Amino acid sequence: MSILTVSNLKKSFDGESVLEDVSFTLEKGDCLAILGNSGSGKSTLLRCINLLERPDSGTILFEGENILSHSANENRLRSRINMVFQSFNLFANMSVLDNCMLAQRKVLRRSKEEARRISLENLAKVGLKEKCDALPSTLSGGQKQRVAIARSLCMNPEIILFDEPTSALDPMMVAEVCNVMSSLREEGVTMILVTHQIEFARNISSKTLFLHQGKVDLCAPTEEAFLHPSPRFAEFLKVERSL
Amino acid sequence: MNLGEDIARMLSAYWDKFLLGLAGTLILSVVGTGIGLLLGIFLALGKRLRPKKNDPLYLKIAKGAGLGLCSAYSAVVRGTPMMVQALLFKYGCMMLGVNWNNILPGIDVFNGWMVAGLIVITLNTAAYMGEVVLSGLNGVDKGQSEGARSLGLSSSQTLWSVVLPQALRNAIPTIGNEWIVNIKDSSVLNVIGVAELYFAAYNAANDSYAFMASYLIIAVIYLLLTMLSNLVLKLVGVKLEGKSIFRFRHGRRAIA
Numbered sequence: 001m002s003i004l005t006v007s008n009l010k011k012s013f014d015g016e017s018v019l020e021d022v023s024f025t026l027e028k029g030d031c032l033a034i035l036g037n038s039g040s041g042k043s044t045l046l047r048c049i050n051l052l053e054r055p056d057s058g059t060i061l062f063e064g065e066n067i068l069s070h071s072a073n074e075n076r077l078r079s080r081i082n083m084v085f086q087s088f089n090l091f092a093n094m095s096v097l098d099n100c101m102l103a104q105r106k107v108l109r110r111s112k113e114e115a116r117r118i119s120l121e122n123l124a125k126v127g128l129k130e131k132c133d134a135l136p137s138t139l140s141g142g143q144k145q146r147v148a149i150a151r152s153l154c155m156n157p158e159i160i161l162f163d164e165p166t167s168a169l170d171p172m173m174v175a176e177v178c179n180v181m182s183s184l185r186e187e188g189v190t191m192i193l194v195t196h197q198i199e200f201a202r203n204i205s206s207k208t209l210f211l212h213q214g215k216v217d218l219c220a221p222t223e224e225a226f227l228h229p230s231p232r233f234a235e236f237l238k239v240e241r242s243l
Numbered sequence: 244m245n246l247g248e249d250i251a252r253m254l255s256a257y258w259d260k261f262l263l264g265l266a267g268t269l270i271l272s273v274v275g276t277g278i279g280l281l282l283g284i285f286l287a288l289g290k291r292l293r294p295k296k297n298d299p300l301y302l303k304i305a306k307g308a309g310l311g312l313c314s315a316y317s318a319v320v321r322g323t324p325m326m327v328q329a330l331l332f333k334y335g336c337m338m339l340g341v342n343w344n345n346i347l348p349g350i351d352v353f354n355g356w357m358v359a360g361l362i363v364i365t366l367n368t369a370a371y372m373g374e375v376v377l378s379g380l381n382g383v384d385k386g387q388s389e390g391a392r393s394l395g396l397s398s399s400q401t402l403w404s405v406v407l408p409q410a411l412r413n414a415i416p417t418i419g420n421e422w423i424v425n426i427k428d429s430s431v432l433n434v435i436g437v438a439e440l441y442f443a444a445y446n447a448a449n450d451s452y453a454f455m456a457s458y459l460i461i462a463v464i465y466l467l468l469t470m471l472s473n474l475v476l477k478l479v480g481v482k483l484e485g486k487s488i489f490r491f492r493h494g495r496r497a498i499a
């Protein structure tokens with residue numbers, strides 16, 4: 001059984017259709033890259049999966065359960081499908097360690113000691129254990145994003161959704177975040193990645209989905225998608241690579 | 244008669260009364276501001292209620308009622324002078340058969356009217372604090388709550404752990420301003436016989452006919468008090484902010 005099955009997802013804002021009949025599946029251990037022009041609905045799609053937006057219609061099956069049904073426990077589901085944002089969204093009023101501990105304590109009800117141990121483990125994994133007492137405002141962009149990834153890892157999520165995790169970073173810092181994501185991939189973390197970094201997406205992903213004006217234009221294993229692109233995807237690649 | 248002599252005479256004859264008045268003013272401003280802030284938080288939350296499309300009917304009604312009540316309270320209290328509110332409170336209580344004279348009678352400043360005054364200044368401050376907290380909440384970046392929600396925190400956990408602390412932190416200068424306004428504005432509570440600083444001066448002046456001296460004395464005390472409060476608030480600000488120093492507006496309410 002697929003870990004995530006999205007079918008016929010529709011979403012519009014003020015009558016303006018943003019997602020039209022989006023369907024795809026994700027297997028455990030997959031890395032799905034979602035590519036598309038600005039405004040094609042990539043963020044909206046991730047936000048629907050994280051339940052930050054409610055789709056107008058369609059289903060999202062997560063381990064066989066429809067997460068859009070009214071009986072679904074939204075908060076519990078969000079803790080299992082995390083999201084990492086372009087703007088980091090670290091809690092400004094807390095240290096790095098407390099950022100990592102908060103949801104573990106409140107949502108997973110872990111003890112203080114356990115939450116602390118797991119936080120430090122994951123901060124070490126992203127190379128920031130020594131920053132645990134720092135406030136987010138004192139970190140560089142790359143460090144902030146690595147903390148955000150560690151914070152998500154602490155929840156042991158089944159899927160991590162990355163929405164342009166490197167777009168707000170200086171070129172110098174892009175690599176450090178990409179390296180962290182590559183190592184997660186090697187560990188078999190299931191993820192969906194929205195990015196404008198075509199080559200990184202090609203290297204890291206097992207599957208590629210190309211969104212065009214809210215519709216799935218192409219969804220295929222990455223190698224195949226890049227070797228035999230649809231006309232629109234080929235055009236997109238040409239433009240993106242020329243930038 | 245010489246004003247300097249008058250002042251010296253008043254201070255030696257009525258120092259204990261002035262001191263008690265000062266205590267009254269401090270209690271009114273500290274308690275009024277503190278509890279007012281607490282109530283203001285709930286008022287602000289009430290004003291943020293929004294019935295949603297998917298809410299069941301009873302929730303829509305409850306949210307709408309909460310929103311309406313909080314907005315009305317805030318508008319009425321901020322739209323009328325505290326002096327009038329105090330009088331309405333006093334005579335309203337009397338109509339209901341509650342006479343604050345008989346509650347806690349006799350212990351000088353700390354009599355029933357002080358309790359009535361505390362209630363009035365607290366309820367009045369709550370309305371202003373509601374606005375302060377509301378703008379603080381609206382000033383917190385939306386990403387902060389999305390970050391929390393995306394990890395599975397409920398909306399109330401997100402509010403209390405992430406959003407509200409930041410809102411209050413940003414509102415400290417305005418909250419401090421409300422406190423200083425309360426130090427001065429508590430003087431209007433003399434209309435219902437609350438024994439604060441102005442009330443002490445009024446009685447001393449009528450007792451001795453040294454009007455100018457009495458009111459000069461409390462003017463200086465008020466000034467010292469607000470300057471001292473400003474200093475305290477600045478130190479708090481410096482401690483929180485590192486080096487930048489907050490500025491406080493004098494006189495009017497920061498939010499009308």
Ligand SMILES: Nc1ncnc2c1ncn2[C@@H]1O[C@H](COP(=O)(O)OP(=O)(O)OP(=O)(O)O)[C@@H](O)[C@H]1O
Pocket residue numbers: 013014018036037038039040041042043044045
């Ligand atoms: N909350 C909202 N209210 C109204 N319109 C919205 C909202 N969120 C997104 N949109 C619109 O939906 C469309 C798709 O937006 P979305 O953010 O999903 O695009 P995207 O593919 O992530 O773009 P980008 O690459 O620039 O991040 C845009 O036209 C946007 O203006």
Ligand SMILES: [Mg+2]
Pocket residue numbers: 042043044163164
């Ligand atoms: Mg986007």
